[in-house]
Amino acid sequence: MSSVRSAKTIASVTVLTMLLAACNRAPPPAPAASAPPVSAPAQAPAPAPASTVLTDVAESDPRYVVGISYPPQANRYPGLAKALGDYAGAARAGLMQAVEGLGSEKPPAPYELSLAFEMVAETPEVVSVAADGGRYTGGAHGEPLVARFTWLPRHEAMLTTQAMLPSPEGLQAVSSYVREQLHTSLSLRADGEDMAPEERARMLQSGTSMIDAGTGPEAANFSQFQPVMNADGKIAAVRFVFPPYQVGSYADGTQTVDVPAQVLGPYLAPAYADLFLR
Incomplete structure (x- = not known):
């Protein structure tokens, strides 16, 4: 039994020595031509966010009236168009909140949002839009809406x-x-x-x-x-x-x-x- 264990030990040492020698040798050269690695399928690029396209608004109801007008040139500048649309959207949301507060009642005079955007300057460097109007939700007179937007096309930013x-x-x-x-x-x-x-x-x-x-x-x-x-x-x-x-x-x-x-x-x-x- 002792001689058998010795033979097994010698065989194990011999195999280990051969493996170590194989590891220390330089790796064999790569084949001249090999198949390209398999890559994961490419993901489709995320769609770009939709640009804001400004269109005039004329809307009426027994309880309210909305009139919003934009200069068509503003659509040439997506960042500016978004700012104008956001401002008009906030003004309209304020009106509709007041309308919802009426419930089923009809006001003595329709609530109203009137807002006009006007292009006051347009050069390669500077584009400016004026917003003037008002929002009426009852009372003696309406709430004035006055805003100005100055867009710098080459900076792609609003001048503040x-x-x-x-x-x-x-x-x-x-x-x-x-x-x-x-x-x-x-x-x-x-x-x-x-x-x-x-x-x-x-x-x-x-x-x-x-x-x-x-x-x-x-x-x-x-x-x-x-x-x-x-x-x-x-x-x-x-x-x-x-x-x-x-x-x-x-x-x-x-x-x-x-x-x-x-x-x-x-x-x-x-x-x-x-x-x-x-």
Whole structure:
């Protein structure tokens, strides 16, 4: 039995030695031609998201009326078209929420959404759209809808106040300039009214307070603007737009102030400075 175990041990060692020697030898050369490896079937690419196509809306019901119009050119710029569509969609959703709140009742006057988008600038560098309208859901008067969109085709992005004027100093410069212009306009309106001195003083005090509150050096106060282009396609000024209640009463309507490019120049973000008149 001992000799059998010894023979088995010697055989095992011999086989192990042969295997180790085989492992240490260089691998044999690959065949000259071999079948290509089998790969998993390629997955079909995910479909691109559908682009927004803006079409005018005219819709009526005994309880509400909707009218929305777009400039056809806006569809040339998918990012801009989506922003316009999103804004109109949110305005319509607000109207329909109010309509749903009526239940089966019919309002004395139909609720209404009226919104018009207008192309105010279109160059290879700058495209701007103005949105003006209102939403009526009862009460003495409707809610003004005022918005501005400035699209930069080569950047494929919307120009915002934060991007255009990134520093607090820039916002302060705009705030100071706009306040001065609005104060002057208020004073001229007061001078044109036939009122007693005390009434004029109250008008000036109330108007000044609203202007100062609505033009503090914060980006949110200057979020609505449109470029004023010159003949060479440069931005000569930025027209900041203030809806009713921001810097005046509802009766004062939407107010605007043009801030020249020279005032903005020192504070413009370098990425956008070339868009402006120097």
